[in-house]
Amino acid sequence: MRLHLLALLAKEPAHGYELKQALEQTFGGAYPSPNIGQIYVTLGRLEKDGLVRAVDVEQSNRPNKKVYYCTAKGRDVLTLWADEPTEGPRVRDEFFMKLVLAPLTGIADRMALINRQRRHYLSLMGDLNDLQARTAPDDRVALLLIEGAMLHLQADLDWLERCQEDLA
Amino acid sequence: MSDPALKAVNLVKVYSGGAVPVHAVRGVDLQVEPGEFVAVMGPSGSGKSTLVHMLGGLDTRTSGEIWVGGTRADTLSESAWALLRRKKIGFVFQFFNLVASMTVADNVELPALLGGASPREARERREHLLGALNLTDRADASPARLSGGEQQRVALARALANKPSVLLADEPTGNLDSRNTRDVLRLLGEVHRDGQTIVMVTHDARVAGLADRVVALFDGEVVDDGRITRRRTGTAGAVIDLR
Ligand SMILES: Nc1ncnc2c1ncn2[C@@H]1O[C@H](COP(=O)(O)OP(=O)(O)O)[C@@H](O)[C@H]1O
């Protein structure tokens, strides 16, 4: 979440609660509902690293609020983040390790592992279908994210079939 | 208890035309309850097409039993099978099989008429189905002038036209882009909610994700048969891990 908050602060200075709202507004249903405590902890770390700085703003009848803004160093870090290619998904996942190792010990057979994993992927896909149907058509960011997750799952399922053909 | 919508007992298919016999389906037992949506999956060559073709009476079985509703079907004559199919089964082929000499509208209305619908019912059904699949403006075209994706959607509309008690489909979304797949998914979801029984061969995870149950074939045998559960609710963010 560090860099996500930093990016929002590079757009405009904000206090913690405004960041929570900005996350919700930008990502719609696509961001796990951010917890305000977590946001303050993250801001504290960013401040310690010199990527953001805070100023106290006086409020009438209320305690001062801290408004955070992005520093020049923060901008440099963001630029690096944006310029770097992002790691792709990891294929040698825990399931693959099970598929290779579990049959060696006799604790599970490959066909059963593959079948269980297929059901699991399909049930995730069912959830994504439901979610897509429930998501407002104008929540473009959430819909894109759902579609991306579906394409990943499709690839996982195709790959599962390849594993079955080769290993069964 | 009502009869299962579809039942196969120890179903076997051996293709014996070639130099060596091919055991395409080796003793499949399958029972599909009314209203169930079953996705049939498995690698290429595992016998999926052969199985659903036999279930629809489009390919003869070598041995075993097929029941449609409460009727034993595998022992029927070809013409009696055809009659049963007309009333009770909708079939979507992998390669469409539309009637080239008829318009899209007639391709869809014909099975409804053959199934016993009045001309008015057949027309209304056709209008609804073509509308749902975003094909209304293609109604008067001939199938040859349509894209692969459009032909495939017409084939689905045709298969649903007579409100069959079982919809059988062999990879009905193979030629669709993601927008058209969404239309197809929505229609399948809708007819399934209305109680349509569906047995569908598919590699498309989105389509299979709509199903209640998955049957996996491997080398002509059922290697898995179980329910697809739904557990999660909540926002996309909660389901999808942002790394
Ligand atoms: N008409 C046929 N004659 C001989 N062999 C066939 C015929 N149709 C299919 N097969 C063989 O039967 C097996 C199962 O094929 P099919 O049912 O088409 O599998 P799937 O649909 O899962 O790819 C394959 O080995 C295929 O080559």
Ligand SMILES: [Mg+2]
């Ligand atoms: Mg096939």
